Amino acid sequence: MLLEVRDLDVRYGAVHAVRGVSLAVEQGEIVALLGPNGAGKSSILNACLGLAPRSGGSVTFNGAPISRLPTEIIVRRGLTLTPEGRRVFPHLTVMENLKIGAAANAKLRRETAGRVEEMLALFPALTDRRTQLAGTLSGGEQQMLAIARSLMSAPQALLLDEPSLGLAPNIVDQIFDLIAELKRRGVTILLVEQNVELSLAIADRGYLLASGRIALAGTTAELKSTGRLERAYLGIA
Ligand SMILES: Nc1ncnc2c1ncn2[C@@H]1O[C@H](COP(=O)(O)OP(=O)(O)OP(=O)(O)O)[C@@H](O)[C@H]1O
Ligand SMILES: [Mg+2]
Structure with missing residues (x-):
């Protein structure tokens, strides 16, 4: 695995935003990280870059631990983030x-x-x-x-936090075309998106995050086929 997050915890004071999350992204993959507002998606991406307070767990990139490295060094090693907003x-x-x-x-x-x-x-x-x-x-x-x-x-791997948020449909299409082009060029991508349909159309695998925990994981075909994603998203799984 190129990027591996293990048992990650993120806390902001009393707010326990990410609770024991493990996920992995293989070289060349697009992996979607889905979930409702406040689920902890940005906190996970930010923690990978050393930009959110990690209170437990580890992040490895290319087999080496990066959890304790300054952001600048992590970027130099080939992992970067396009933040939300x-x-x-x-x-x-x-x-x-x-x-x-x-x-x-x-x-x-x-x-x-x-x-x-x-x-x-x-x-x-x-x-x-x-x-x-x-x-x-x-x-x-x-x-x-x-x-x-x-x-x-x-970067060898890019973490994209809600790239299509608030954009007109034709621009959203352009952004997703671009993500596909980046994959063709060999960039590995972890994609946080509210646009579930487009994300599952482009990704190889996906995770659904709910209240700081992984609620569902699988290939996009698995996630699409069962209806479990919708149910989990609505909190009735
Ligand atoms: N700097 C912070 N200080 C305190 N609480 C925070 C901070 N950043 C995030 N949180 C809280 O952590 C939780 C997870 O937030 P996060 O931004 O990771 O969610 P998200 O899944 O990215 O949501 P969205 O889809 O709205 O972007 C939320 O309850 C949020 O209020
Ligand atoms: Mg966010």
Whole structure:
């Protein structure tokens, strides 16, 4: 397994958000992490990057423990996150936002210019906007930029937190096309989404999280076939 989360616990003071979650993502897979609001999805992704308070359990990447490493080192090892909510730097241009994505890695910094061009080719919507301030981009363009910025670190695995949230249907389709293209390019993806149908259409496997625990796990075919996902989602499983 490329990414392995074991018995993960995340607590925010009295709030026990993630309770003994174990999940794994194999090299080359797209794995969907589904679940209602507040289930703990973002907490899991953030904990993998050292950005949420892990109170128990472990995370390994490429066979090595990463739970105690600073975020910057984790990113350098090839694991990165596109956080929820299209967080771009609004007062910086598209180009500047992209360059920041490679800043943590000296080797990548030397290749920044080439990599920016590669990203602009992958995200044609951004090509004509390279000098535009990110805060003036449309919602869809900002999400593209947020994903492109995380790809600047040349990750082996990408954790995507609700990339389609609040976007128009045609932009949502573009985002999912892009995720499929990333898979073709060999990027391993753990995808958190509210859009269950599109996620199951693109993923190899999935987990359903409810109240901080894994309620259901399986291949997407298994998850789709039984109706158990719907029942679990509605809390009547
Ligand atoms: N920084 C924080 N401080 C305190 N509680 C938090 C914090 N972040 C998250 N929580 C709580 O932890 C629980 C899980 O939150 P989390 O953001 O991981 O859920 P989620 O599944 O990503 O939800 P959503 O679908 O709404 O994004 C929630 O009850 C939330 O209120
Ligand atoms: Mg979330």
